[in-house]
Amino acid sequence: MTVTSTVLVRTREARRQRRSGLPRWCLVGAEILVPILLLAWWWLASAGSTNPFFPPLQTILSRFVDFLGEPAFWSDVASSAGNLLLSFVLACAIGVVLGVLLGTVRWLSWFVEPTIHFFRAIPPVALVPIFVSIIGFGTETRILSITISAVFPVLISTIDGIHATDPERRAVGLSYRLSWRDRILSVALPEASPRILSGMQVALITAFVVMIASEMLGSSHGLGARTLLAQQSFMIADMWVGILVLGVLGYLATALLSLFRRRVLRWYIAIRQQEKNL
Template sequence: MTLTSSIPTRTRTARRQRRGRTPRGLLIGAEILVPILLLAVWWLASTNSTNTFFPPLQRILERLVQLAQTSMFWANVGLSVGNLLLSFVLASAIGVLLGAALGLIRPLAWFVEPTVHFFRAIPPVALVPIFVSLIGFGNETRILSITLAALFPVLISTMDGIRGAEPTLDMVGRVYRLSRWDRLVSVVLPAASPRILSGMQVSLMTAFVVMIASEMLGSSTGLGSMTLLAQQSFAITDMWAGILTLGVLGYATTALFVLFRRRVLRWYIASQQQEKQS
């Protein structure tokens, strides 16, 4: 095939790719519109509800506004968010360090990796009663439970990302006579960063679930405890307000991390788009 004949072919291919690509504005609009539609359906379905356990959405939102005007509500929100962020940062730091060590030092991985996969197979929520029985009901127990549950997604994604990095990159680092630390920081970790950040996103969702479970077990503070106490005292409207708050908080933390991930991986996303267009 000559150069002149290949140009129209590439042009047609690029046009087909542009036609098949969904506009970004449409995706963002759908992401905003779908929750609004669900809330509208919920509002209409519960307007005339007389069921004690399914109150009207209007009453739930009014109660949520009332709770938001109290200092106790924001103290519970602050405690939950603080435990979540601290545990997530600890799990990410430990997971990246351990994952890098296991990915680079194969003999160490042979000894440690079976234990890692054993604890990874245990459901994260099942770890909460163990720590409560061993340590007690303090806030340190909740932080430890969340950190350990969120550790394994980051650890395994870091380990797999380092092992899956292109060997050529390491060879280039050796040619330029970079030290082992410089190769790790400047070459290996950036190459593994897409998998690491994907593991961190899974870790964040795991940490959020275990945060709620740890607060519901033997705690009197936090959003999880507030929601459970409302259910046990038959304050059903307060319970639904707590559930709505947890849903908004979970969505907001995930959305913020997705924005952070896209900003960090701009170079990777751009390279993937260029590969699709070529």
């Protein structure tokens, strides 16, 4: 039995022995119940509303059902989801590769890190007009702006994770004459993975915000463009539909990344849980 599997077994036993804390089914039920209660409150509070900017939820849901039968709506959903997914994957790949390089080559990191932090301090949305003025409108502009905006959290977290590698483990790798590639893949990246995945969570939020901004600026495709067009055309119910769909898309993206993070960091979560139960 490996060390990781042993830790997992002990963690399960500790969980069964715990007397305090809410059961998992209660937490899952609350996660489902709270949105339902909010929608029920919105339905009752907006019923009979005559305010043109806050239509009844029934009207909004009716427009949403109408959109489900429109191919243009699904095309906008696919455009936004595709741009978000492609840009996020590119940002993670670039951030991890450059982060490993800068994290292992210390002198290069000293020269480059001030510039990285300078551009990181610029609000991501402010970069969108720059890319539009240089490249023009189009899918390439949106993907480039989302990727560059989202790469910094992954890059910085990867550099910090590599720098925080345990010196003793690094020395063990050297004593066993592991190659640079093996030391990175077997020692540095596994130990840095909690920080890297935390940076990916921040990068996903950044990518989602910039995706909406890039679609609202001179684009005719995507949920952001659809929502802005509805607002400018005073189709307020359609605007609310766009906002709700964007919220659902953001929630699903975050949930999938959280599931991926738990799968990858099962060993780390088990160790932390065991430390709490000691």
